[in-house]
Amino acid sequence: MELIGSTLTATYARPKTSHFLPAISTMASSYRNTQPALAMNPSANLWRTSSYYKSSSAVPATSSIQRENLDLVRANTMFYPSNRSALTTRYTPDDWYKSNQNNYRESESSRKSAERLRKDTLRLMQDREQLTRRTQENTSKNIGERLNDIIFWRSELSHETDNMVTEIAALNEVKRRLERALAETEGPLQVSQECLYHREKRMSIDLVHDDVEKDLIKEVSVIKSCQERMRRHLDRAVAQLVSNRAAQHELERDMSDKVAAQRIDDRCHHLRNTSDGIGYYRGIDRLDPSLSLPDSWSKFTDDNILHSQSERAASHKLRDEIEILLNTTSSEMWNQFNNVNVAFTNRISETADTKNSLQTHLAKTLQEIFQTEMLIESLKKALRDKECPLKVAQTRLEERTHRPNVELCRDNPYHRLVSEVREIEDTIHKLQERLIEAENTLQTLVKTKVTLEHDLSIKANSLFLDQEKCMSMRKSFPSMPRLVGYT
Known part of the structure; x- marks a missing residue:
């Protein structure tokens, strides 16, 4: 339905089905x-x-x-x-009267307030103008003082940065010398190890743990010890360079901040009321983006400078230690190098003398072998020479055994023939024994000859290894300036 004198509300139509709207009792309860x-x-x-x-x-x-x-x-x-x-929308007459009276009172009050406000405002404007001018002058003065502080710390940072750059260059140079010296030790170490390797090729009795081998092992140990100390100092130098560069980076960053702050404060110091580029920045006075106070600001730069000075002192001390290390390691390696050379010289001389003695004994043994061989030939000829007399004597005895009857008599010729046979057999037996003894002696002499020749080959091999292989390699040992890192 529609009400007269009101806005048109929604019109409802009952649907054909009886289950669309709730029961009447329910609608009444809702009203x-x-x-x-x-x-x-x-x-x-x-x-x-x-x-x-x-x-x-x-x-x-x-x-x-x-x-x-x-x-x-x-x-x-x-x-x-x-x-x-x-x-x-209805009001009472009392409300209307009260409203008029309130308007009259508010008008008089507003006029008096406006007059008082006008006088106070003129006085306030004059006072605030003077206060603003004085505040601006004080602010400009403070900014000028701040600029002086920034310039001072900037000069200190620049001076310290120059010193740090110089120290980094000096430490880099010492580090390069240490790297060159460490690289130079690889050659002597390889030579010493090669000498030990070649001396392992010695044969038989010459494979002894002599003074040369002891000094070579000690030389390898000395070189490795020097290398280990060099590597430790090299790692320290690398770490110190990292610390130095970090301190330099902090100084440069601080100085960069100082340059930017000086540029900004200088621009602010020269700003005037008539300058270009001034404008409103609402709420900037309530924003405090500062990260430090004047004390912490100066302490920050002072700490950077003190940290840089501390790193420079540590770097200078490390450079001195590296210089001492280079001199010490070079002296140790050179002393051990000389000791090994002396041991090699003594061993080569001893081996050469032994080789000469062996050659002399070999020559005498060869001579004796020749004479013994001649003796054996003589003994064999003597034995052959006894064969015919023995045959003759035994043949005589055998023929005499064929004498008939009583003629088979043990007469003096029989006794003499028997004695002759036994004598010749004894002679043959002794000659055979002497032949065996001569042959055994010849075998001993031959074995001695083989032993001497083998020992001579061993001594020749040892001399070749020590004199030709090892000593020729050791001539490439670096000089003292190269061991301390100079080219």
Whole structure:
């Protein structure tokens, strides 16, 4: 339906089915519960006038009939917009009179306030103009003093940075010398190890743990010890260079910040009221982007300078230690190199003398072998020479055994022939024994000859290894300037 004198509300049409809308009892209960819901939310009643509240408050709360009548009045007021508008737009004559009086009083008060404000404002403008001028002058003075502080610390940073750059260059040079010296030790170490390797090729009895081998092992140990110390100092130099560059970076960054701050403060110092580029920055005075105070600001730069000086002192001390190390290691390696050379010289001389003695004994042994061989030939010839006499004597005895009867007599010729046979056999036996002894002696001489020749080959091999292989390699030992890192 449509109400006259009100806005058009929604029009509902009942559907054909009977299950679309709820029961009538349910709708009635929802209408009766409208005002309690409003009572639970007091803010929903703020739009009503006081007259409405006065009339509604007079309704007793004890009578159920009066409550139902009040609900009907409120329902009529709520659901008829024309009645609601009429109630909320009414004022009393007392309200109208009071409004006029308030306007008169406010007009007089505003005029007096405006006059007082005008006088106070003129005085305030003059005072604030002078205060602004003095504050601006003081601010410019403070910025100028700040510029002097920045210039001072900037010069200190620049001086310290130059010193640090010089120290880094000096430490780099010492580090390069140490690297060259460490590289130079690889040659002597390889030579010493090669000498030990070649001396392992000695044969038989010459494979002894002599003084040369002891000194070579000691030389390898000395070189490796020097290399280890050099590597440790080289690692320290690398770490110190990192620390030096870090300190230099901090100085340069601080100085860069100082340059930027000086440029900004110098521009601020020269800003005037008539300068270009000035403008409003709302709320900038309430923003505090500062990260430090004047004390911490100066302490920060002073700490950077002190840290740089400390790193420079440590770097200088490390350079001195590296210089001492280079001199010490070069002396140790050179002393051990000379000791090994002396041991090699003594061993070569001893081996050469032994080789000469062996050659002499070999020559005598060869001569004796020749004579023994001649003796053996003589003995063999003597044995051959005894064969015919023995045959003759034995043949005579055998022929005499064929004498007939009584003629088979043991006469003097028989005894002589028997004695002759035994004598020749004894001679042959002794010659054979002497032949065997001569042959055994010859075998011994031959073995001695082989032993001497083998020992001579061993001594020749040892001399070749020590004199030709090892000593020729040791001539490439670096000089003292190269061992301390100079080219």
